[in-house]
Amino acid sequence: MTDTTETTDELMEATYAALCKHGYASLRMQDIADESSKSKATLHYHYESKQDLLYALLDHLTDSFADRIETLEGETPAAQLLALIDAYLEPAADDSAAEFWTALLEIKAQGPYDERFRAELADFDRMLHGRVRSLLEEGRDEGVFRADVDPDEIAEFLVTALNGAQTRHVAVDHPLERTQRTLETYVRRELLADDADETEGRFE
Template structure:
């Protein structure tokens, strides 16, 4: 991606945090960048096309974050993944951006392209949880009776629910993060793995 689209993606993020999805205008995005509204329309014909590109931009960044999880063992990276998806990266903009993202998600039932892009996020997160659980079983850290696919599905639902609850009623995502972390250590791990994780 060249510098101009990168700048426009950053400007889109800032404008979404300030204005949300519904009231966002192309001019708002231009105002957050060094580019004119005409330049935006040169690259993207409409707000919908720009936001579709923005979702792809977010996806690429999210995938990079999931590829860079800390931890030597799969279980350590599993706990790091819970931490990553439920820890605000920027306290000043987190709620505004999550609110705008929820507005975009609400378009999913009516917009096939948005729905498919949002589904990519779900699949990516599910598959990463599932692969870490499977690797943890191979290492002997995750209990053999745990179903990685079903458990990964539960995690994705819990993460999405925590983010929606945070936006809707202000419930802190940290509570969900702590609960999921406890669920992993107390319910999914073998006794030996639990002792190791808790003692670290």
């Protein structure tokens, strides 16, 4: 790993930690520097402003999540689709994770006013939609999902449900587990082909 890569990784981790701790509106470059071994001047050497660091962080998080859902557990597209839903709706393990989702929601709220945030968020949305659609197409072609499944339409529904569940969880503390269970039931009851045998490893 090069020094540049190490520095970038450290600054992304520091920005993530500071964002979780302080939130979008109150975040300062000094807060980010305090979470790293770098000085505020060093941060400004690599990124002109806090906004540039946040752009880089959102890009970094998008790439990380894309890598995570590219290799999903499960022997079938149906099992992998459930693994993707679980990955997106996994309850926060600690307070910092919960704070991060809150901060990320603040970033999303900047989308209507910041063209670059909006473009990054749109890229993330397309990535998630594309991954869900590819699993649905693969499952339909293999006979795991019903032949009349419309991958694009169902992917649109699932992505909307996933994003809505996260927003509702952050805003009013609605349990993510409820949406997880509902979407799992939807996949099993509405998408699986009639002859898909869950007991013989086609689904689990």
